[in-house]
Every structure is written in C-alpha cells, then in structure tokens.
Amino acid sequence: MNILRILIAIFVFAACFVAMPRADQLAPPVKIEKRQLLVPPKAERDAPVAFFAGPMEWLRVKQQGFYGSMSASLRQMKTEPFGAAAWTLMLLGFGYGVFHAAGPGHGKAVISAWLLATESELKRGVLISFLSSIVQALAAIVIVTVVLYVIGGAVTATRAAAGILESVSFALIGALGLYLVWTAFRPAPKHDHDHHAHDEHCGHAHAPEPKALSQDWSLAKACSMAFAIGLRPCTGAILVLLAAYPLGLYWAGVLSVFAMAAGTFLTVSLIAALTVYSKHLALRLAGSGGRAVRWLDFSLRFGAGILVTFLGGALFWASLGTNPVPG
Amino acid sequence: MKPSDSSGERVRRMPRNYLLPMALLAALAAPARAHPHAWVEMNTDLVFTPDGLIKGLGLIWVFDDGYAQAALDGLDTNKDGDYSEAEIAPLTAENIKNLKDYNYFALVRFNNEKQLLGEVPPDGAKQIWKNGKLALRFFVPLKTPLDPRKGEIVAKVYDPDYFIAFDYAQKEPFHITGAPPRGCKPELKPVPTEEDLQQTRDFLATKGKDWTPPPDQDFGEMFAQALTIACAKS
Numbered sequence: 367m368n369i370l371r372i373l374i375a376i377f378v379f380a381a382c383f384v385a386m387p388r389a390d391q392l393a394p395p396v397k398i399e400k401r402q403l404l405v406p407p408k409a410e411r412d413a414p415v416a417f418f419a420g421p422m423e424w425l426r427v428k429q430q431g432f433y434g435s436m437s438a439s440l441r442q443m444k445t446e447p448f449g450a451a452a453w454t455l456m457l458l459g460f461g462y463g464v465f466h467a468a469g470p471g472h473g474k475a476v477i478s479a480w481l482l483a484t485e486s487e488l489k490r491g492v493l494i495s496f497l498s499s500i501v502q503a504l505a506a507i508v509i510v511t512v513v514l515y516v517i518g519g520a521v522t523a524t525r526a527a528a529g530i531l532e533s534v535s536f537a538l539i540g541a542l543g544l545y546l547v548w549t550a551f552r553p554a555p556k557h558d559h560d561h562h563a564h565d566e567h568c569g570h571a572h573a574p575e576p577k578a579l580s581q582d583w584s585l586a587k588a589c590s591m592a593f594a595i596g597l598r599p600c601t602g603a604i605l606v607l608l609a610a611y612p613l614g615l616y617w618a619g620v621l622s623v624f625a626m627a628a629g630t631f632l633t634v635s636l637i638a639a640l641t642v643y644s645k646h647l648a649l650r651l652a653g654s655g656g657r658a659v660r661w662l663d664f665s666l667r668f669g670a671g672i673l674v675t676f677l678g679g680a681l682f683w684a685s686l687g688t689n690p691v692p693g
Numbered sequence: 694m695k696p697s698d699s700s701g702e703r704v705r706r707m708p709r710n711y712l713l714p715m716a717l718l719a720a721l722a723a724p725a726r727a728h729p730h731a732w733v734e735m736n737t738d739l740v741f742t743p744d745g746l747i748k749g750l751g752l753i754w755v756f757d758d759g760y761a762q763a764a765l766d767g768l769d770t771n772k773d774g775d776y777s778e779a780e781i782a783p784l785t786a787e788n789i790k791n792l793k794d795y796n797y798f799a800l801v802r803f804n805n806e807k808q809l810l811g812e813v814p815p816d817g818a819k820q821i822w823k824n825g826k827l828a829l830r831f832f833v834p835l836k837t838p839l840d841p842r843k844g845e846i847v848a849k850v851y852d853p854d855y856f857i858a859f860d861y862a863q864k865e866p867f868h869i870t871g872a873p874p875r876g877c878k879p880e881l882k883p884v885p886t887e888e889d890l891q892q893t894r895d896f897l898a899t900k901g902k903d904w905t906p907p908p909d910q911d912f913g914e915m916f917a918q919a920l921t922i923a924c925a926k927s
Contacts, residue, residue: 398787402764404756404829404857406729408794434856437732441858605759609732612757 432462433602437609444588444613462602463499463629467637473498473595474637476539476674480591481641483670485547491638492586496631501596503627504613505531506603507620514611528604529685531597538594538684543675550667568575602626731760735850736918738832739879741871746838747922748925749811750799750848754829755862776822776925777872780865785820789831797833798852798859800914804844809836841877841922851917859917866921876925882918 385635400406436458442451477498481491509527603623610619644665652658738751756764768780783876791800793812796857801808811834818831839846861867873879893915 398784399766402766402768402784403791404764404788405791405795406761438855438858527856608759609757667799 374476421646424492428465431456432465435607436462436599436606440610440613440615440618443615443618447615447618450605455618455622456625459606459625460629463626463631464633465603466600466626467499467630467633473502473598474634475636475677476595477591477634478637478641478669479674480542480546481638482645483667484549485555485642485645488642490588491642492635494591494691495634495638497592497630498596499589499627499634501592502598502600502630503603505624506607506623507601509599510604510607510611514616528601531599533682533685535594535596535598536678536685540675540678542591542594543671543673543678546667546671548671550664550671569581600626600630604647673679696728713750714814716816730866731856732757733860734862735859736862736865738865739848739850739867739869739873739920740832741869741873743872745842745872745877746840747846748838748871749832750801750850751795751832752799752830752850754859756761756827756829758825760877761822764827765822776827778819778821781820781827783823785818785829786815788820789815790828795852797831798850798857799833800811800838800849800851800917801835802845802847802888803839808839810834811836840874842874842924846922848920851914853914861918873922874924877922878924879920879922881920884918 418493438453438454439455439458443455477491477494481494485491485494509531513527602624606622606626607616607619610616610622649659652662662667733756734756735755736753738747738753739747740751742748764784765776765781768776768781768784771777796810797813799810801810813831813833818829820827820829822828852859861881867879869879
C-alpha cells in the first residue's frame with residue numbers, strides 16, 4: 367500500500383515536471399500574419415497607403431495589386447485566351463516586375479554591393495542585372511514545371527523546392543561575399559601602367575580610369591553572380607504559374623513570368639546605373655593619386671564583401687531554421 | 694428566367710468585356726490590397742426551418758492552392774505535416790471576424806429588397822484541410838427567415854471588388870438542408886449567355902459614360918450567379 371502511494375506520489379510529481387514546460391509548448395502564441403488572411407478588416411483594406419507614409423509598404427501594396435489584377439486577367443483569358451486580357455497580363459507582369467524589384471530585397475543589395483566593389487562599367491552592370499532577372503524567371507519556371515508536370519506532385523512541393531533553392535541561393539551569396547573580401551586582400555594586379563603605360567592621361571594629375579580597377583570581370587563571374595541571386599525564385603512568379611496551371615493557361619503564366627523578368631531587369635538596371643555612377647563619382651573625388659584610389663578600392667571590396675557575407679550568412683541561417691517565407 | 698426589374702433601370706448582366714477594365718479600375722481605385730488574391734470554389738447550402746422558411750445560407754468555400762499555401766504557412770504548429778482543424782482555428786476565427794465587415798460576401802434579396810444578415814459567432818466556422826485543399830464552412834443566418842412562397846428570393850455570393858473570385862462548383866453547386874415548402878425548387882441561374890450580354894450592351898449603350906449602378910447595387914452583383922427558389926403557383 368505504502369509503496370503504491372509512494373509510486374503514485376512519484377508519478378504525480380514527475381508528471382508535474384513533465385507537464386510544466388509542456389503547458390508552455392502546447393499553447394504557442396499563433397500569430398496570424400496579414401498575408402494569411404482571406405480579407406483584412408475593412409477599415410484596413412480601404413485605407414490607402416500613401417507613398418510617403420511608408421515607401422516599402424506602398425510598394426508592397428502596389429505589388430499585390432498587380433498580382434490581384436494578373437489573376438483576374440488569367441481568369442478572363444480562360445474564356446478568351448488570345449484577347450485583350452493576354453496583353454493586359456503581360457503588361458501587368460512587367461509592372462509587377464518593376465515594382466517587385468524596387469521593393470525591399472536582398473538581391474538588389476547584393477548586386478549593388480558587388481557592382482560598387484568590382485565594377486565600374488555600366489554595360490556590365492546592366493548585363494549582370496539582365497542575367498539575374500532571367501535566371502530568376504527560369505528558376506521559378508523550372509521549379510513549378512518540374513513539380514507540376516514531371517513529378518505531378520502537390521503544389522505544396524513547389525514551396526519545399528523553392529525553400530531549398532532559397533537556402534542554396536543565400537549560401538552562394540555568402541560565398542560571393544567571402545570572395546569579395548579575398549579580392550580586397552589579394553595583391554593589387556600589376557595593371558596600373560600596363561594598359562596606359564604611355565597614355566598621357568595617366569599622369570598623377572588625373573585619376574586613373576575607373577576601368578583600370580575592373581580587372582576581375584569575366585562572363586563566368588557575372589554568371590555565377592546572377593546565378594547566386596537569381597536562384598531564389600520570385601514568389602510572384604511562382605504564384606502566377608500556379609494560378610495559370612489549373613486554368614489550362616500555363617503557357618500564359620510562363621510568358622508573364624518573362625514579362626516580369628523584363629520589368630525586374632528595368633529596375634535593377636537603374637539601380638546598377640546609379641551604383642556605377644556613384645562609384646565613378648567617388649573615384650573622381652578620390653582622384654589625385656593612385657594611393658587614394660587603391661585605398662578606396664580596398665575599402666569598397668572589403669566593406670561590400672563583409673556586408674554581403676553577413677547578409678548571405680544571416681539569410682541562409684534563418685532559412686534553415688524556419689519555414690522559408692518567400693517575400 | 695432572368696433577374697429582372699420592372700422599372701427596367703437595373704442592368705441585367707455585365708458583359709465579360711467589362712470585367713477586366715473593371716477589375717483594373719478597382720485595383721487603381723482602392724490601392725490598399727493588403728491580402729492576396731484568392732479564388733473560391735463554392736457550394737451554397739439553403740437552410741430551411743421545419744415550416745419551410747429559409748433561415749440562412751450555409752457557405753462552403755474551397756480555396757485555390759495559392760491562397761491555401763499562404764494561409765496555412767506556419768500553422769502546422771505540432772510539425773506533423775498536417776493541418777488539423779484546431780491548428781487552423783486561429784486563422785479561421787480571424788477570417789470570420791474580418792468577413793463580417795464584408796457581410797460575408799453574401800447578398801440575399803427578397804422581392805428585390807436587400808435582407809439583413811446576422812453575425813457568425815467566432816466559433817461558428819470551421820476550416821478543414823483535406824486532400825490538399827483548404828475549405829471554409831460557415832452558416833450565415835438571415836435576420837428574418839424568408840418564405841419562398843411569398844416572394845422572389847435571390848442569393849448571391851461575390852466580392853464586389855473582385856479580389857476574391859467566387860465560382861460555383863461544377864459538381865453540386867448548391868444543396869438543401871431541412872424542408873423546403875412543397876413545390877419549391879432551388880435553381881442556380883446560369884452564367885450570362887451571349888444573348889444576355891448583348892442585352893446589357895444595348896442597355897449600357899443608352900447610358901452615358903458616367904453612369905453608375907443604383908446606390909444599393911454594385912457592378913459585381915450584376916454578373917454574380919444568382920441562386921433562386923422557384924415555387925409552383927398553387
């Protein structure tokens with residue numbers, strides 16, 4: 367009897383210990399995000415977001431407006447596949463791309479940092495923008511196509527696939543950052559006077575041509591850069607493809623994803639142009655003497671490298687821990 | 694039978710050609726779209742009292758995969774790879790609370806009079822994740838039950854802003870719970886035919902560009918499919 371009581375007492379005691387932390391775990395505060403709702407409260411839905419009140423929120427809302435209209439066009443195309451709705455869809459895709467690229471995102475930050483550190487020629491910046499936009503479009507198309515047509519899997523599988531690519535993309539970005547840091551410490555290439563050896567503009571009174579600094583250009587590098595960034599597919603692109611599929615308009619979805627890429631390309635090119643020109647300006651200001659320029663080159667590479675490494679690393683780490691939240 | 698109005702002021706249906714410009718217009722006019730666009734495949738349940746009055750609508754909405762994905766994100770709190778009703782419940786409660794602001798996207802007219810709808814209690818709705826589809830199910834009561842023998846009942850489910858697209862399910866678009874009066878049969882009006890569209894075009898052609906629908910009506914209602922109850926005259 368006594369033994370039984372003791373056993374029960376021990377059991378109850380132990381149960382309390384086990385149950386105590388459990389009670390906390392059992393009721394995790396489930397936070398319902400705004401984007402999970404079918405509809406927001408009406409007051410919120412009708413309140414217009416002013417641009418100056420929050421440019422980022424404004425962009426996000428615009429982006430969602432585009433997505434909503436794209437879905438509407440797709441539905442319209444169901445009855446009339448080659449009507450005006452098809453053109454509208456393409457235009458909307460383009461607009462979505464423009465706004466998407468202008469919104470917050472690590473891709474732009476990485477491209478700008480990279481260009482700031484290594485590039486001083488606009489056309490290359492534009493080429494990188496182009497490549498990354500195209501890779502991003504292709505990534506979305508490949509994922510969704512493979513999942514829907516090859517695996518025939520559930521749509522949720524696209525999310526898993528997109529999540530994996532996202533992690534890989536972040537890891538690659540981290541690697542890019544490390545590479546940049548390495549180039550900062552690498553002995554300066556002996557090119558200063560090779561190209562312009564007898565160029566009268568190469569005197570000390572003038573700044574070296576910014577071109578002289580862009581020695582690490584190669585198509586392969588540009589491609590790896592575009593690959594690292596673009597590998598993370600754009601959520602909007604995936605959503606449009608998934609929306610087009612059940613309507614039997616998959617091809618229209620694919621076309622609109624390319625229209626999106628065109629829009630993204632436009633915005634990213636502008637960002638690239640701004641970046642490259644600010645670097646030009648910085649180089650001119652640092653103008654006199656190769657030393658200042660070299661110092662500037664070093665700090666840009668080192669700073670951008672550290673920044674990109676941390677960005678990629680942090681995003682990679684976060685993407686492993688939680689469900690990747692596409693945005 | 695077409696939903697008609699003796700005054701002739703009411704537009705019957707909007708041609709599809711207007712649909713897209715209108716959706717765009719809605720997008721521009723109301724820039725705050727803080728929610729993803731969703732498509733709903735629905736089944737409407739006409740719920741009768743024992744004495745044959747309609748007391749409300751049971752709404753079953755099956756969401757498109759895109760919305761379901763966004764909605765369910767992070768709700769698998771016990772990480773078992775499945776979304777139980779309890780796991781989705783917080784979202785369901787929030788959605789039902791917000792849907793009230795929109796009158797649950799449901800509209801009931803009795804002899805052309807807009808009817809008042811009651812409130813769905815927070816626990817009056819269920820969301821179920823099954824076979825890869827997310828479905829919401831709830832009952833919207835009418836403030837006053839309606840007798841289909843005494844007048845024309847028209848029920849429509851639609852989003853006037855067209856950001857949620859409601860479509861009746863191909864298979865079993867509606868069903869009945871309880872006992873409808875003898876000789877009364879629910880009927881789902883078909884989507885507009887080319888003839889209907891031409892009528893609307895002709896009608897709109899007589900109006901100026903600034904014409905807007907009467908205040909108690911919106912464009913969305915004009916092309917929403919109507920669920921009616923026809924009673925044999927006795």
